[in-house]
Amino acid sequence: MPRPSQPLLSVERIAEAALALIDGDGDFTMATLARALNVRPSSIYHHVSGREDVIEAMRTMVLERGVGRLRVESLDDPIQKVKVILQRYRDSFARHPRLIPLLTSYTVSAPAVMRWYEELADQLAALGIPTDRILDVITVFDSLVLGAALDLAAPEEVWDRTKTQNEVLTAAIVAAPVGRERADRAFDLGLDLLLGGLARIESSPSA
Amino acid sequence: MPRPSQPLLSVERIAEAALALIDGDGDFTMATLARALNVRPSSIYHHVSGREDVIEAMRTMVLERGVGRLRVESLDDPIQKVKVILQRYRDSFARHPRLIPLLTSYTVSAPAVMRWYEELADQLAALGIPTDRILDVITVFDSLVLGAALDLAAPEEVWDRTKTQNEVLTAAIVAAPVGRERADRAFDLGLDLLLGGLARIESSPSA
DNA sequence: ACCTGAACACCGTTCAAGT
DNA sequence: ACCTGAACACCGTTCAAGT
Numbered sequence: 001m002p003r004p005s006q007p008l009l010s011v012e013r014i015a016e017a018a019l020a021l022i023d024g025d026g027d028f029t030m031a032t033l034a035r036a037l038n039v040r041p042s043s044i045y046h047h048v049s050g051r052e053d054v055i056e057a058m059r060t061m062v063l064e065r066g067v068g069r070l071r072v073e074s075l076d077d078p079i080q081k082v083k084v085i086l087q088r089y090r091d092s093f094a095r096h097p098r099l100i101p102l103l104t105s106y107t108v109s110a111p112a113v114m115r116w117y118e119e120l121a122d123q124l125a126a127l128g129i130p131t132d133r134i135l136d137v138i139t140v141f142d143s144l145v146l147g148a149a150l151d152l153a154a155p156e157e158v159w160d161r162t163k164t165q166n167e168v169l170t171a172a173i174v175a176a177p178v179g180r181e182r183a184d185r186a187f188d189l190g191l192d193l194l195l196g197g198l199a200r201i202e203s204s205p206s207a
Numbered sequence: 208m209p210r211p212s213q214p215l216l217s218v219e220r221i222a223e224a225a226l227a228l229i230d231g232d233g234d235f236t237m238a239t240l241a242r243a244l245n246v247r248p249s250s251i252y253h254h255v256s257g258r259e260d261v262i263e264a265m266r267t268m269v270l271e272r273g274v275g276r277l278r279v280e281s282l283d284d285p286i287q288k289v290k291v292i293l294q295r296y297r298d299s300f301a302r303h304p305r306l307i308p309l310l311t312s313y314t315v316s317a318p319a320v321m322r323w324y325e326e327l328a329d330q331l332a333a334l335g336i337p338t339d340r341i342l343d344v345i346t347v348f349d350s351l352v353l354g355a356a357l358d359l360a361a362p363e364e365v366w367d368r369t370k371t372q373n374e375v376l377t378a379a380i381v382a383a384p385v386g387r388e389r390a391d392r393a394f395d396l397g398l399d400l401l402l403g404g405l406a407r408i409e410s411s412p413s414a
Numbered sequence: 415a416c417c418t419g420a421a422c423a424c425c426g427t428t429c430a431a432g433t
Numbered sequence: 434a435c436c437t438g439a440a441c442a443c444c445g446t447t448c449a450a451g452t
Binding site: 236238252257 | 424425426427428429433
Binding site: 100109117121124125131133134135136137139140146148153158159163164171172185187192194197198200 | 307308311312313315316318321324325328329331332338339340341342343344345346347349350351352353354355357358360361362365366367370371373375376378379380382383389390392393394396397399400401403404405407408
């Protein structure tokens with residue numbers, strides 16, 4: 001089969017198929033991707049520059065879908081706006097937990113990523129955060145979101161209570177939920193702690 | 208050269224050489240690792256079970272060295288103790304920023320890792336955090352540390368101000384420092400925000 | 415422009431052979 | 434017990450050939 005009149009592939013179809021493989025198997029190779037698309041591996045290179053590019057296409061796709069639900073205007077409290085933005089940011093990743101470990105190479109230039117940060121910057125300014133602290137605050141949120149997203153890719157039982165003799169830690173492990181619920185609770189707590197702290201920066205001068 | 212009377216390799220020597228490759232090149236293969244050790248690739252498999260095992264050996268080595276400096280008893284304030292623990296935890300990673308992207312597969316079972324969490328759990332209990340919240344708090348700190356560590360592997364200029372039209376974000380990018388200083392400042396801020404919030408959990412009942 | 419098939423260098427890993 | 438050399442299946446990527 002040579003060139004078809006209608007192209008068989010597109011960046012979107014490639015990213016979609018790769019994402020399905022990751023959700024299913026936790027990883028993908030150019031060979032398994034080609035097979036899922038009913039195509040030879042070399043065909044993929046007519047649409048993306050390589051495997052790294054496929055990963056960037058997935059990052060963009062996942063964040064585009066998340067930014068679509070970024071309707072935040074109806075909320076009054078700017079703190080609540082920031083909270084919703086960050087929850088949706090993290091939720092975008094949470095839909096594809098196995099993807100996160102592939103996203104560790106930084107790219108802030110993609111337009112889909114920029115839109116998140118622009119929205120966040122606006123709300124932080126509205127909150128009264130001084131200009132020279134805004135990027136620090138964004139970076140902190142970014143670290144928490146990325147760290148929490150990585151946590152989603154962790155196995156069901158992260159904490160093995162048989163591996164410690166420590167009484168406090170053992171009791172804490174027994175008392176805590178497991179899996180997704182543990183990850184969700186922790187992210188919510190982190191968000192609340194950070195947002196609570198923001199109120200204090202707001203009223204104090206820059207460091 | 209068959210079996211030498213003194214073994215040429217050990218897990219430590221392997222991890223050390225791999226870490227040097229990562230600090231230099233940002234990555235390693237079993238072939239480059241063998242070459243650095245003046246050995247054939249197949250020799251390595253007599254000491255570790257494979258590449259993943261080399262990565263675990265590096266994780267252990269990096270955290271062992273960090274935990275060695277965990278002398279925290281001299282401090283009075285338990286909040287200060289927690290702060291020092293977390294700063295050293297993050298510093299352990301910060302010494303080898305290029306390693307972090309390889310550490311995204313979770314392992315909390317390694318003894319070197321457990322010791323960090325045991326120390327942290329003890330201090331959180333001393334702070335009055337209820338048992339059923341301790342693991343949530345630890346997970347939050349963990350997310351921040353891992354996210355901040357990943358940030359260290361980012362390129363010098365994470366933020367490209369030409370990629371946004373947003374006024375607030377542009378001004379924030381211009382006002383902020385670059386590279387290591389940006390990452391350090393953000394981590395310190397995140398730590399202070401979280402620790403400030405802890406004081407509130409302390410006095411309120413569990414969720 | 416876009417899919418194919420053959421070919422490339424390289425990857426991690428296995429294992430019988432040697433001492 | 435530990436290093437070697439040969440061999441394995443697989444990996445991402447390139448490119449001339451076909452329409």
